Amino acid sequence: MDGREKRNWRLIGDLFLSTLKIGLITFGGGLAIIAVIEREFSCRKKWIDPDEMIDIIAVSQSLPGVIAINSSVMTGYRIAGIPGAVATALGVTIPSLVVLMIVTVFYSEFRDNPWVNAAFKGLSVGVAALLAAVVVRMGKRVLRDIWTVLFFAVALFVSLYSGLHAIWIILAGGVLGCAFKRGGAA
Amino acid sequence: MFELFWLFFRIGLFSIGGGYAMIPLIQQDMVGAGYMTASQVTDMVAISQMTPGPIAVNAATFAGMNAMGVGGAVIATIGAVLPCALISVILARFFCRSMDSALVQSVLYGMRPVVVSLIAGVMITFAASSLFLPGGGMELGAAAIFAGIFTLALVRETSPAVLFLISALAGLLLYAP
Numbered sequence: 001m002d003g004r005e006k007r008n009w010r011l012i013g014d015l016f017l018s019t020l021k022i023g024l025i026t027f028g029g030g031l032a033i034i035a036v037i038e039r040e041f042s043c044r045k046k047w048i049d050p051d052e053m054i055d056i057i058a059v060s061q062s063l064p065g066v067i068a069i070n071s072s073v074m075t076g077y078r079i080a081g082i083p084g085a086v087a088t089a090l091g092v093t094i095p096s097l098v099v100l101m102i103v104t105v106f107y108s109e110f111r112d113n114p115w116v117n118a119a120f121k122g123l124s125v126g127v128a129a130l131l132a133a134v135v136v137r138m139g140k141r142v143l144r145d146i147w148t149v150l151f152f153a154v155a156l157f158v159s160l161y162s163g164l165h166a167i168w169i170i171l172a173g174g175v176l177g178c179a180f181k182r183g184g185a186a
Numbered sequence: 187m188f189e190l191f192w193l194f195f196r197i198g199l200f201s202i203g204g205g206y207a208m209i210p211l212i213q214q215d216m217v218g219a220g221y222m223t224a225s226q227v228t229d230m231v232a233i234s235q236m237t238p239g240p241i242a243v244n245a246a247t248f249a250g251m252n253a254m255g256v257g258g259a260v261i262a263t264i265g266a267v268l269p270c271a272l273i274s275v276i277l278a279r280f281f282c283r284s285m286d287s288a289l290v291q292s293v294l295y296g297m298r299p300v301v302v303s304l305i306a307g308v309m310i311t312f313a314a315s316s317l318f319l320p321g322g323g324m325e326l327g328a329a330a331i332f333a334g335i336f337t338l339a340l341v342r343e344t345s346p347a348v349l350f351l352i353s354a355l356a357g358l359l360l361y362a363p
Contacts, residue, residue, distance in 0.1 A: 028235075028308070036346045160310060
């Protein structure tokens with residue numbers, strides 16, 4: 001399916017506003033943003049197939065650059081072609097740009113403000129809980145056999161307890177996927 | 187101004203693996219070029235994590251703003267975002283065509299569970315720092331927020347905006363002075 005077939009401006013406007021909202025509300029960096037995009041675009045709005053969403057996340061994480069930008073641009077492109085990619089790139093960048101320009105001016109007050117810190121503590125818990133829900137939903141789709149469960153467990157252990165970079169873990173997953181899927185099919 | 191753009195274009199291009207990977211590069215280049223001091227870098231890391239949005243974009247805006255004001259912020263941010271967006275569009279085009287090949291499918295078969303565990307890893311890091319007390323006990327208020335938000339997200343599919351609003355308010359109630 002070519003993204004260009006679906007080019008229509010209402011969808012693109014919608015895509016921009018949804019991404020803008022996600023950029024404005026999501027704390028916790030790249031993976032948290034991706035999880036919220038998955039939630040909104042695949043789970044709630046059904047703009048993109050859940051399996052395809054997971055594939056985009058896998059590919060975008062192994063690219064150079066900012067993961068949140070990579071995955072939102074790829075998602076936008078798949079939903080609405082080049083205009084969709086532009087809409088999501090702007091949507092995810094503009095809130096950061098505006099918020100940080102303001103915060104930078106007042107940053108020492110912001111950083112030491114007890115109210116900001118209290119809200120941030122609550123938000124960290126909320127982000128963890130939402131990510132847990134995303135993990136459960138993705139896990140149900142992805143962990144289908146003994147190998148995928150094993151890959152999941154090993155990758156989790158490695159990512160938590162070694163300093164190994166995420167990109168190497170993902171690439172290792174790809175190599176093992178080739179080895180085991182081929183072996184299993186034969 | 188062009189130097190700042192080029193600096194962040196390079197940083198955006200070469201930071202593989204997201205925001206935290208970008209920070210040492212920003213530190214080297216910006217402090218090296220005399221745009222930032224070491225203590226501003228520490229502040230940049232703290233502020234980028236406490237504000238919404240991608241950490242790398244936040245850090246770029248902060249660094250650009252400190253170096254050259256509003257114009258610098260815009261230039262640094264565009265510089266950091268542009269290479270990522272270009273690479274992604276090129277790859278998405280290629281990806282559309284090769285999606286159904288057996289090789290790509292086998293690679294993805296192995297990558298998918300890894301993606302789920304990386305998200306699980308971020309979740310555990312966040313939960314560990316906010317749910318447990320330094321001494322080893324559990325923070326009950328935080329555990330209640332976690333359980334509530336998790337249930338709402340999973341069972342009722344509540345919008346993330348509403349969930350984050352609830353958790354920020356709960357944080358204010360629990361931890362505000």
